[in-house]
Amino acid sequence: MARFSGFGVTFKQMFKPRITGFYPKEKREKPERFHGRHVLNRYEDGMEKCIGCELCAGVCPAKCIYVRGADNSPDSPVSPGERFGFVYEINYLRCIHCDMCVEACPTEAITETKLFEFSFANRADAIYTKEELLVDDEGRAKRQPWELWLGGEDDKTSAWMRATSSSGDADYEGRVNWSGELGFGVREPEQGQSL
Ligand code: SF4
Numbered sequence: 152m153a154r155f156s157g158f159g160v161t162f163k164q165m166f167k168p169r170i171t172g173f174y175p176k177e178k179r180e181k182p183e184r185f186h187g188r189h190v191l192n193r194y195e196d197g198m199e200k201c202i203g204c205e206l207c208a209g210v211c212p213a214k215c216i217y218v219r220g221a222d223n224s225p226d227s228p229v230s231p232g233e234r235f236g237f238v239y240e241i242n243y244l245r246c247i248h249c250d251m252c253v254e255a256c257p258t259e260a261i262t263e264t265k266l267f268e269f270s271f272a273n274r275a276d277a278i279y280t281k282e283e284l285l286v287d288d289e290g291r292a293k294r295q296p297w298e299l300w301l302g303g304e305d306d307k308t309s310a311w312m313r314a315t316s317s318s319g320d321a322d323y324e325g326r327v328n329w330s331g332e333l334g335f336g337v338r339e340p341e342q343g344q345s346l
């Protein structure tokens with residue numbers, strides 16, 4: 152009898168709505184704050200936001216960020232202020248996408264895209280350099296040959312920044328407390344938590 156009740160379970164499943172899709176041709180929409188591979192952002196005037204302070208590297212629990220800052224030249228500064236990120240690397244063989252680096256960054260320089268579909272054939276590709284992480288002249292992530300981009304993964308790169316407040320305080324709802332980004336300007340705040 153137990154055998155037939157087992158068939159009954161299978162039979163019931165056959166009429167339930169299907170949750171599997173035709174991946175990768177069809178992809179589910181990702182949550183607004185989904186954590187994918189990083190980008191290094193620039194201000195609207197093209198200046199780099201990273202000031203080489205190394206806070207992201209210090210807070211990273213996986214120890215996968217390497218930063219070396221350098222002084223800006225007064226004649227051709229790379230970022231506003233005294234210093235910029237001269238060397239910046241993230242090792243994706245170690246990153247756990249916890250976003251602690253994003254939280255620690257004082258200038259919103261490092262944020263995450265929604266892209267998680269990438270694999271490497273060698274170690275050098277897995278270590279993203281500053282050149283690879285820095286957004287292009289439209290403020291978009293630079294797509295690497297080993298990454299699967301099907302569209303939309305870099306639309307909300309600063310989603311975490313658009314939270315109404317990090318502590319969830321409803322008093323901050325709708326307030327914009329972040330700087331403009333190259334290609335996007337000042338992004339709209341997320342929908343408030345009261346909705
Ligand atoms: S997401 Fe987490 S593990 Fe990855 S680089 Fe940032 S702090 Fe390190």
Ligand code: SF4
Nearest residue numbers: 201202204205207256
């Ligand atoms: S990404 Fe942010 S936290 Fe990391 S070195 Fe640059 S400015 Fe500092």
